[in-house]
Amino acid sequence: MLTGSIGKFTLNKPFVAEVINAELVGSAAVGFDREGGLITETVMQNLVNIEKYLPNGIPAQTLILKNLPSFGSHQLDTACSLLNWWSKNYSHWIVDCLLRLEGLEYYQKQTKRKPALIIESNPPTWKIESLKLLGYGLDDCIPWKGSKIKVNRLIVPSFRREQAFPVSPAACKWLRQRLLSNLPNIESSQRSFSPRIYISRAKTTGRKVINEDDVLEALSPFGFVAYAPEKMSFADEVRLFSQAEMVVAPHGSGLVNIIFAQNLSVIELFGSTGVPCFLVLAKSLGFQYGCLTGDYNSRNNHSFEQNNNIMVDIPKLRVLVAEMLNNRYGDRQPVITTY
Numbered sequence: 001m002l003t004g005s006i007g008k009f010t011l012n013k014p015f016v017a018e019v020i021n022a023e024l025v026g027s028a029a030v031g032f033d034r035e036g037g038l039i040t041e042t043v044m045q046n047l048v049n050i051e052k053y054l055p056n057g058i059p060a061q062t063l064i065l066k067n068l069p070s071f072g073s074h075q076l077d078t079a080c081s082l083l084n085w086w087s088k089n090y091s092h093w094i095v096d097c098l099l100r101l102e103g104l105e106y107y108q109k110q111t112k113r114k115p116a117l118i119i120e121s122n123p124p125t126w127k128i129e130s131l132k133l134l135g136y137g138l139d140d141c142i143p144w145k146g147s148k149i150k151v152n153r154l155i156v157p158s159f160r161r162e163q164a165f166p167v168s169p170a171a172c173k174w175l176r177q178r179l180l181s182n183l184p185n186i187e188s189s190q191r192s193f194s195p196r197i198y199i200s201r202a203k204t205t206g207r208k209v210i211n212e213d214d215v216l217e218a219l220s221p222f223g224f225v226a227y228a229p230e231k232m233s234f235a236d237e238v239r240l241f242s243q244a245e246m247v248v249a250p251h252g253s254g255l256v257n258i259i260f261a262q263n264l265s266v267i268e269l270f271g272s273t274g275v276p277c278f279l280v281l282a283k284s285l286g287f288q289y290g291c292l293t294g295d296y297n298s299r300n301n302h303s304f305e306q307n308n309n310i311m312v313d314i315p316k317l318r319v320l321v322a323e324m325l326n327n328r329y330g331d332r333q334p335v336i337t338t339y
Contacts, residue, residue: 009166009280015158016103017041018111022154027146029083029118031154041156042081076142080104080155081118083144088120091253096159098130099171103157115155117141129234133182166280172259179238179260186235193240194225199249203230207250208309209269218314219248222321229254246324248317250310251278258282265324267291267317271308288328290320 021034024042031042082100086092108114117136119127121143128138160171198219201208209215216226224246229237241247241260249255250269255278258264265288268278274293282289294313 009162011162011166011168012158014103014160014168014171016107017156017158018107019154019156020152022151023148024081024118024144024151024154025148028085028087029081029144031081031156039154039156041158043084075150076116076152078113078115078153078155079118079142079151080115080157081144083118083120089253090126091256093127093130094175094256094259095161095167098134099160099167099175100157101134101136102160102171102174104155107155107157113153114140115153118144120144121146126234126237133179133186133235133238135182166284167259169284169286172285176242176260176262180242183235183239183242186233188233188236188239193227193236193243194223195243195245196222196224197240197244197247198224198226199247199252199254200226200228201250201252201254203228204252206308207252207271209250210309210311211314214314215248215312215317218318219321222325224248229257245328246321248321251275256281258285258287261285261287264288265290265328267320267324269310269312270294271310288324290324292317292320 019031019033019039022039023032023034024030025032029042031039033039082097084092084096087097104115117131117140119131119141123143131137131141160168196219198216200212202212216224227240229240232240237254237257238260241257241264242262244261244264246265246267247255247258247261248267248269251274255266255268258266258278258281264282264285266278266282268274268289268291270291270293272293274291279289279291292312294311
């Protein structure tokens with residue numbers, strides 16, 4: 001079954017703040033203002049009852065560093081941090097970091113100041129490529145050393161989602177347009193992609209499709225081709241999803257790439273339980289959505305059931321794919337199918 005509530009959501013108006021004489025502390029660059037108050041937008045997205053999580057949710061090492069004398073601390077003029085507790089995750093990087101650059105660029109237009117971007121030391125290639133595709137080179141970035149630094153002007157754009165979801169459709173549109181406009185300048189390792197794609201997690205940890213060969217055999221007559229995003233450049237991931245008409249994929253960070261699509265049908269594969277984050281994202285973007293829940297491999301070592309490997313019911317997958325293809329040019333309301 002799908003867990004969590006699905007209903008109507010209200011997105012707050014986005015903002016970008018300039019915090020004078022701020023301080024960033026600890027491995028996740030937690031922000032404090034000049035009075036020592038916590039800047040919550042440097043910690044997490046807007047959560048209901050945030051006081052339940054803070055300050056107990058801040059690592060002890062960060063609090064210790066915060067209270068140590070600041071003698072010899074480095075100082076920056078104007079900067080924006082793209083670090084938080086989840087920013088090493090691909091999906092959170094897209095949603096919690098890249099979407100916020102719209103607010104940063106608004107600030108830049110209003111003030112004529114260009115803040116430096118604070119990013120993790122030794123970032124993975126996909127982070128560097130995603131920033132490059134948005135017009136930011138390594139010269140625009142400062143690697144975070146995980147200690148303590150003062151910032152004369154800390155620029156803090158708001159998160160573009162509420163709680164765990166939904167994500168702002170307007171922010172997704174901005175990011176998609178910016179990335180697609182720069183794609184012609186970035187070389188591709190492939191000339192073309194299939195518009196019907198299956199995303200494989202065969203080389204990742206957790207939520208692998210146990211009977212993936214059977215899944216691919218069932219999808220092949222419909223014109224599906226399998227892709228492994230971890231083997232692709234970020235630009236090609238954008239290309240892949242931007243031209244896709246249907247995607248079948250097990251639940252995972254790679255599904256955040258539906259943000260780059262323009263008219264998509266999504267089938268998400270779960271084990272015995274799932275979460276609705278990509279349902280809400282797909283629905284907010286106007287996409288058709290369906291899902292299958294099935295059996296999971298109880299012999300694996302994952303702590304959470306939703307992370308277990310998946311056994312897909314092949315006949316039901318064929319039926320759902322055919323149904324969604326038939327409805328593709330119809331009303332495109334979410335189709336939620338669980339077994």
